[in-house]
Amino acid sequence: MGTYEDVFRASTEDPEAFWLKAAEGIDWEVAPRRALDASGAPFYRWFPDGRLNVCFNALDRHVEAGRGEQPALVYDSPVTETQRTYTYAQLRDEVAAFAGALAQLGVGRGDRVVIYMPMVAEAAIAMLACARIGAVHSVVFGGFAPHELAVRIDDAAPKVVVSASCGIEGKRVIAYKPLLDQAIELAVHKPEKSVILQRPQQRAELGPDDLDWADLIADAPPADCVPVAATDPLYILYTSGTTGKPKGVVRDCGGYAVALHWSMGAVYDIGPGETMFTGSDVGWVVGHSYIVYAPLLAGATTVLYEGKPVGTPDAGQFWRVAAEHKVKTMFTAPTAFRAIRKQDPKGELTADYDLSGLRYLFLAGERLDPETYHWASNLLNIPVIDHWWQTETGWPIVANPVGIEAAPVKPGSPTRPLPGWDVHVLNAAGEPVPAGVDGAIVVKLPLPPGSLPTLWNDDDRFIASYLSAFDGYYLTGDSGHLDADGYVFVMGRTDDVINVAGHRLSTGSMEETLAAHPDVAECAVIGVADALKGQVPRGLVVLKAGTHRKPGEVEAELVQLVRDRIGAVASLKDVAIVPALPKTRSGKILRKTMRGIADGHDEPIPSTVDDPAVIEALRPVLRRADHTP
Template sequence: MQSRYFDVYRAWENNPEEFWRDAADAIDWFKQPEKIFDQSQGVYGRWFVGGETNTCYNCLDRHVAAGRGEQRAFIYDSVMNGAKKSFTYAEVLTEVKAIAAVLRDLGIGKGDRVVIYMPMVPEAVFSMLACARLGAVHSVVFGGFAAQELAARLNDSEAKLIISASCGLEPGRVVAYKPLLEKAIELAMAKPDHCLILQRPELNAAINPERGEFDFTELVDKARGREIECVPVKATDPLYILYTSGTTGQPKGVVRDNGGHMVALQWSMPNIFGMAPGEVFWTASDIGWVVGHSYIVYAPLLNGNTSIIFEGKPVGTPDAGTFWRVAAEYDVKVLFTAPTAFRAIRRDDPEGEFVENYDLLGLRALFLAGERADSETLRWAEEKLKVPVIDHWWQTETGWPIAANTVGLGLMPFKHGSPTRPMPGYAVDVLDDAGKPVPPHTLGNIAIRLPLPPGCLVSFWNADARFRESCLDEFPGYYKTADAGVIDDDGYVFVMARTDDIINCAGHRLSTGSMEEVCAKHPDVAECAVIGVKDRVKGQIPCGFLVLKNHVSRETSEIAAEVAGMVRDEIGPVAAFKTVMVVPKLPKTRSGKILRGTMQKIADDMPWTMPATIEDPATLDVVRETLWKNGFAHEDKTVAAPVK
């Protein structure tokens, strides 16, 4: 069957406002928008101007009012402590109203900021929805995030309240949150009025009411049963701030509005992901990331799906079959996670033996995003799961996919290495450094023509000028994605690397992503990273890092030489790919992104800070030691990040 994608994309191209007007009919409005798009407002224009709505109402109230209150909204599954619980839409609505009542009693109202600093527990998600119900602006910060980083976010958002927990659970350890929280408040110039602490059974935290600290559960229990109506907000009012690490050390607060955010996410669920109301959708991520905001919380609820809140890891909790157990137990129809999760599973279970232990006949598709999905990992997942494996591409800034293969509109032919074609709303071009479009198959800067579609960021929090400078000024008329790649003759987008990862080797622009693609083909390689390091003669040369599959017993020098030869054969001697190192693990963020930029700074003896989002700081120590043994990274230039 031919995909309907082309007709739908053409309909958007021919009349963008009419397209999004129709899409907006899928959500409930208290007041219909006066203008679908107003170019005179905001930094590049605003969507659904004059409309009034409420995100919590669309996620919960309307489904309960329509008689679907007894359908499951969330399934909580913690492999860390064995807890399992389901919540219907009606039950979630009751809990959200109670939390909203507590927040209101503590002085939280429309436009106030609330920081949520919690692990992957249902109360964290309910607190997000409670903020939305009141028109308050939430900002989720990973539970266990460094105190210095939390302080920077408190300063920037000027949050009036923090909702936290006594601890988080990591494999083999309990992470106490209260000391980190206290240190952050001590460091912060802007101090919250109150803190709510969810006590977890694994660790009790001291709570001091005289300092504005209260037991979350006690207050919510007392408020349960109170009626708290949804506060109407403008479509253009902010729903949340999500901070990403900025290159200056100052966090960037990505601002998402209410109206455009709902319309885009609602459209994406049936059309991109092929989800029907009532089906189970599982995003194996964390609400600290945009993926968790969009596809654990808001999109599934808007579409009337059941979403899974999962506390655990893809491997080691207890084994590489955890994902398959969850998918089988809850009849997951679509699974969405990061490529790094599948690389870890493939490393621990290269033959896919755990897959055979579970009934996955209900699974229709696997979506991957967050980092380039190498062809070898894609093929492995296709072979083991026997479902379409869809690499799709988007960013914290966009909030939903820029490019994807559309399950709901009918799949297009697959091309490994490509997230397929742009979604309606996104006109994607590849530009040279002067901002001119380049021919097909030419490597350049990937940019999106303005205006950005509904659901994308409207600006940075209180920093319009910084948003223009960072994202809009370099290529006038475009949003700069900071990704590099090519578009082929069929309009397929190939995202090769961040623009910072394009290296200039003896005058040749080379993509580290294309070299990683070759490295990953070696049968002993589980995952890899390639960075550019300074070279006196060539300017930069590539340097490869390999993580081998478990139980590989061959000499690492032999494997490294083979990989170097493969790159030389496939890309050519111009790549000058000779330096290959084997490490036990790659340094990554908690979402699975490899910290290539930090690795490059270490190799080049540049000052660097320990990234706030790093999963395991020891991995960078190993990288530095390995570089030192190979003649790089002569000095330790670690610097402390400032609190701003």
């Protein structure tokens, strides 16, 4: 590909030529002659005259090229002691069958399908089946509670919901069907049908609007691929906003396929027949991009893993997966490696497995702390590569592109912007800051293919959330700086979305939930540093006057309330009852000040504070070190 500098310069000096060349890696029904339509800026459209089918590119074309017997997807589930390998031909046939079943239910081009499933192969099959017939899938992480699922059902308005009878968390079996039933009851929009995959660990009782997956596909004719416009939506993926309503990130078909296919070789150094293991969940963007779509677009083998990195049965599961399936590139979150290190601090379990084929470890989803980087690097003696991206971007913004040219690693930095991403750091006035000075990390428009073109049914919020702060730039919501070598250092969020073990969660949603408790007068949720999860939420609650309850009683109710409304993924287990919250004279709660104190900084009292004594009274509470769940 040439040197990094050559490739990056080509992508910024003539992006249309660059991405039209990259588009040659995709099979089109109608090949695009134009790369970018900027006529509706800031709503940019990539490959506006192209037509394709993403499922065909992920499956059928590899079968037609004679590689139908190559493994496409490996389902590895230590929690059920199950493994199954799908060849490209087998996976195509399974997807075509389920796509035909959806078509028989009246699902067609542009219709939405919500997928609420555990980490099973059928989750990927359902996603690809939607893509096959031009439907738009919206995967909801299985850890979300009914209220959060209901919000997403109302926004996406699906014709059909696809779910499973149960999921498995460690040694616990979690019944999904009651959660789905409650969500549909809460939702204003009512899906026409629910398709339920019956798992042997716990079968579900089906209602009048429910259909059994196995029965449905038994008589369904296989569906052919439906070509769609490159600008048609492939999926909606909801990400937390700073208010309770999640943002529906839209992903287009053509730009996403081109960008992901290009990234597999350039960033991850994975080609046809090689194996990638991404330890994430299909409910998150990492799972969409690098468990399901990108490896299959590249003709590689992808591992879909059901389980945790530790405890099933030990901290050696990721090493086992890498050895058994001959993984070349592993990708997961730093949280996973902190958990592995906590259980096996010397990395002794690696001695049980042949890891000679493992060439790279990529980490993302949260900041990679230097301690974890050095531990993993010394243990594995391979490149450990931090990289940074977002749900909105669909693929990495900043990385060490080993498929182009590996750069020296600087611990604490995900390295340099990838081709296509014109990254800048600006101050509050919108002016570039010198090297080493923190500011808002932004990307010059237009964003490259694969990034979000807008939010689902909410163009105004798309502009307000991402494009209004600095004219001509996309606001990432992260702060940080560039060094003299062009390396990016991401220091943290600039909003009130926190990152818990790689999962972006809204503190605003948690505050809304806490405030709904009848005894709560006001509250605040802040993200505090945590050695294992990166951040965890801490709730600070002021009770209504005259409330008299047993110590710990209200706190327990609040923890359960958040779990019921948002889900266990929120990890809010620390709620403190306090006499007052620190505020500015205008009434704004000083969350940033509280976060700084909780993280151990000698935070000065802001000049705008209304009552300095409130902060001083809170310092011992905020500095408690026992908040780790």
